[in-house]
Amino acid sequence: xxxxxxxxxxxxxxxxxxxxxxxxxxxxxxxxxxxxxxxxxxxxxxxxxxxxxxxxxxxxxxxxxxxxxxxxxxxxxxxxxxxxxxxxxxxxxxxxxxxxxxxxxxxxxxxxxxxxxxxxxxxxxxxxxxxxxxxxxxxxxxxxxxxxxxxxxxxxxxxxxxxxxxxxxxxxxxxxxxxxxxxxxxxxxxxxxxxxxxxxxxxxxxxxxxxxxxxxxxxxxxxxxxxxxxxxxxxxxxxxxxxxxxxxxxxxxxxxxxxxxxxxxxxxxxxxxxxxxxxxxxxxxxxxxxxxxxxxxxxxxxxxxxxxxxxxxxx
Amino acid sequence: xxxxxxxxxxxxxxxxxxxxxxxxxxxxxxxxxxxxxxxxxxxxxxxxxxxxxxxxxxxxxxxxxxxxxxxxxxxxxxxxxxxxxxxxxxxxxxxxxxxxxxxxxxxxxxxxxxxxxxxxxxxxxxxxxxxxxxxxxxxxxxxxxxxxxxxxxxxxxxxxxxxxxxxxxxxxxxxxxxxxxxxxxxxxxxxxxxxxxxxxxxxxxxxxxxxxxxxxxxxxxxxxxxxxxxxxxxxxxxxxxxxxxxxxxxxx
Ligand SMILES: Nc1ncnc2c1ncn2[C@@H]1O[C@H](COP(=O)(O)OP(=O)(O)OP(=O)(O)O)[C@@H](O)[C@H]1O
Ligand SMILES: [Mg+2]
Numbered sequence: 122x123x124x125x126x127x128x129x130x131x132x133x134x135x136x137x138x139x140x141x142x143x144x145x146x147x148x149x150x151x152x153x154x155x156x157x158x159x160x161x162x163x164x165x166x167x168x169x170x171x172x173x174x175x176x177x178x179x180x181x182x183x184x185x186x187x188x189x190x191x192x193x194x195x196x197x198x199x200x201x202x203x204x205x206x207x208x209x210x211x212x213x214x215x216x217x218x219x220x221x222x223x224x225x226x227x228x229x230x231x232x233x234x235x236x237x238x239x240x241x242x243x244x245x246x247x248x249x250x251x252x253x254x255x256x257x258x259x260x261x262x263x264x265x266x267x268x269x270x271x272x273x274x275x276x277x278x279x280x281x282x283x284x285x286x287x288x289x290x291x292x293x294x295x296x297x298x299x300x301x302x303x304x305x306x307x308x309x310x311x312x313x314x315x316x317x318x319x320x321x322x323x324x325x326x327x328x329x330x331x332x333x334x335x336x337x338x339x340x341x342x343x344x345x346x347x348x349x350x351x352x353x354x355x356x357x358x359x360x361x362x363x364x365x366x367x368x369x370x371x372x373x374x375x376x377x378x379x380x381x382x383x384x385x386x387x388x389x390x391x392x393x394x395x396x397x398x399x400x401x402x403x404x405x406x407x408x409x410x411x412x413x414x415x416x417x418x419x420x421x422x423x424x425x426x427x428x429x430x431x432x433x434x435x436x
Numbered sequence: 437x438x439x440x441x442x443x444x445x446x447x448x449x450x451x452x453x454x455x456x457x458x459x460x461x462x463x464x465x466x467x468x469x470x471x472x473x474x475x476x477x478x479x480x481x482x483x484x485x486x487x488x489x490x491x492x493x494x495x496x497x498x499x500x501x502x503x504x505x506x507x508x509x510x511x512x513x514x515x516x517x518x519x520x521x522x523x524x525x526x527x528x529x530x531x532x533x534x535x536x537x538x539x540x541x542x543x544x545x546x547x548x549x550x551x552x553x554x555x556x557x558x559x560x561x562x563x564x565x566x567x568x569x570x571x572x573x574x575x576x577x578x579x580x581x582x583x584x585x586x587x588x589x590x591x592x593x594x595x596x597x598x599x600x601x602x603x604x605x606x607x608x609x610x611x612x613x614x615x616x617x618x619x620x621x622x623x624x625x626x627x628x629x630x631x632x633x634x635x636x637x638x639x640x641x642x643x644x645x646x647x648x649x650x651x652x653x654x655x656x657x658x659x660x661x662x663x664x665x666x667x668x669x670x671x672x673x674x675x676x677x678x679x680x681x682x683x684x685x686x687x688x
Contacts, residue, residue, distance in 0.1 A: 201535070210531040232441050
C-alpha cells in the first residue's frame with residue numbers, strides 16, 4: 122500500500138522550506154504552500170520566478186535541493202514512480218513524439234503507465250473527442266497547429282486518469298478560441314474532481330480558473346490567496362483610468378489628496394485605485410481638472426500582479 | 437522490465453520508416469563482399485599473413501565487426517542527442533513512471549536489435565560466400581552485438597553530457613575512423629609499427645575482430661576469454677556511467 126493511503130488530510134501537495142539551486146543560482150528559495158484535493162491552484166510570477174522549477178520538483182523530474190515536499194503523501198525523492206503513476210504533466214514546451222501519429226502518441230504514453238490495452242483504447246477514444254482532435258487522430262503530430270499540439274499534450278496527460286495534473290503555461294501561444302476551449306476542458310476536469318496545478322502569465326486565466334494561487338517573484342512566494350482575496354488585499358475595488366493632457370496631469374498631481382488610495386503614473390495613463398471610480402471622477406471634475414478620457418473598471422488580478430511584482434521589466 | 441516499452445516504441449517508428457531496411461541489410465554485405473572482398477581478394481594471393489585463410493574471408497570478418505562498432509557508435513550520437521534536446525522525447529518519458537534506468541536500458545536494448553538486424557544477414561551472406569569455416573560462427577552474432585553495444589553504451593554516456601552535436605564530427609573523424617582502419621579490420625595488426633600495435637590492443641574493435649575471427653575462421657584460443665572480458669567490462673562501465681550521466685541530464 123502506498124503511504125498516501127494513510128494520509129487523511131486533504132492536502133495533495135505540501136511544501137515547506139522547499140528550495141532548488143542550480144550551481145550558484147537559486148531558482149526556488151524556501152517556498153511554502155499547500156494544494157488541497159479538488160482545487161485549481163495557480164503559480165503566477167514573472168519570467169524566471171521559479172514556477173517551472175517548482176512544478177518540476179512536484180513532478181519528480183528535478184530533485185529538490187532542500188526543504189520538505191510531499192505529493193499525495195509521498196516523498197518525490199523516494200517514491201518518484203508511484204507519484205508519477207498518478208500524475209498528469211503538461212510541460213511548458215510540448216514534447217510530443219513527432220514520429221508518431223496523434224493516436225499513437227496516446228497509445229504509447231498509456232503503455233508507459235501500464236494502462237491495460239482495452240482500457241487504453243476506450244479511454245483514448247474519449248480523450249480524442251475530449252480535446253476535439255477526432256479529424257486528426259491518424260495524422261502525424263508535426264504538421265498540427267500549436268493549439269492542436271497543446272490539446273494533444275493535455276490529452277496525453279490524462280491517459281492514466283491522474284488525480285493531480287500539473288499544467289505549465291497550458292495556453293501560452295494559443296489563439297483566443299483555442300484558449301477558451303482549453304479553459305473549458307480544464308474546468309470540466311476540475312468538476313470531475315481532479316486537482317489542477319497551473320502556471321500562467323495570463324491574469325484573466327488565473328482569475329477564471331484558480332481557486333487559490335501564489336505569486337512568485339525572484340524565487341520566493343510573495344503573495345497567496347484566492348483571486349478575490351488578493352484583489353482585496355493588494356488593490357482597491359475599482360480602478361479609474363485617466364488620459365490627461367500634460368497641464369491636467371500636473372494639476373491632478375498637485376491636488377491628489379483624498380481622491381484615491383494610491384495612484385500610478387504611467388507614460389500614457391494615470392491609474393487611480395479607489396473604492397469608487399465614479400465618486401473619484403466626479404471630484405476630479407469638481408476640482409476643475411479636464412480629462413481626455415476616463416474609464417472606471419473593477420480591479421483585476423493584473424493590477425495585483427503589477428503592484429506586487431512591479432511594472433518594470435527586470436532581467 | 438519497463439525498458440521493453442521503449443523498444444516497442446522504437447520498433448513502431450523503425451518499422452514504419454524503414455520497411456526496406458531488411459533488404460538493405462542483405463544488399464550491403466553482398467556489395468561489400470563481392471566488390472571489395474572478392475575483387476581485392478583476387479589481387480591478394482598471400483595467405484600466411486591472414487592465418488592461412490583467403491583474404492576475402494579475413495576482410496569479411498573485419499568488416500562485420502567494424503560495421504557493428506560503427507553502428508553502435510552512431511546510434512548513440514545524433515539519435516540520442518535528438519531525444520535529449522531537439523525533440524525531447526526523454527523529457528516526456530521521465531514524466532511517466534519510467535525511470536532513467538528504464539529509458540537507458542530500453543534504448544540500449546533497441547540498439548541491440550538494430551545490431552542483430554545488421555549482423556545476422558551479414559553472417560548469412562558470409563556463409564553463402566563460403567567465408568565461414570566453423571559452426572561456432574553462430575556465436576559471432578552475439579559477439580558483434582556485444583561489441584556494438586559496448587561502443588553504444590560508452591558513446592551514450594558521452595552524448596548525455598553534451599550541449600551541442602559538434603563533438604560528434606570530431607569523434608567520428610579522430611576516433612571511429614582510425615579505429616575502423618587500425619584495429620586489424622583490413623590487415624593484421626602485426627603489420628603495424630609496435631607502438632600502434634599497443635594502441636590497437638586497447639581498442640574495442642580489435643578485441644571484437646579477434647573474437648569473430650576465432651569463431652568463424654580459426655580455432656578458439658584461451659585469449660578469447662580476455663577479449664570477451666574486455667568487451668563485457670566496457671559494456672558494464674558504459675551502462676553505469678551512461679545511466680549516471682543521463683540521470684544528471686534529465687533530472688537536473
Ligand atoms: N536546468 C537548469 N539549469 C540551470 N538553471 C536553470 C535550469 N532550469 C531553470 N534554471 C534557472 O532557474 C530560474 C527559474 O527558472 P524557471 O524556469 O523555474 O522560471 P519560470 O518562473 O518558469 O519562468 P518562465 O515564466 O519564463 O517560464 C531561472 O533563472 C532559470 O534560468
Ligand atoms: Mg516556466
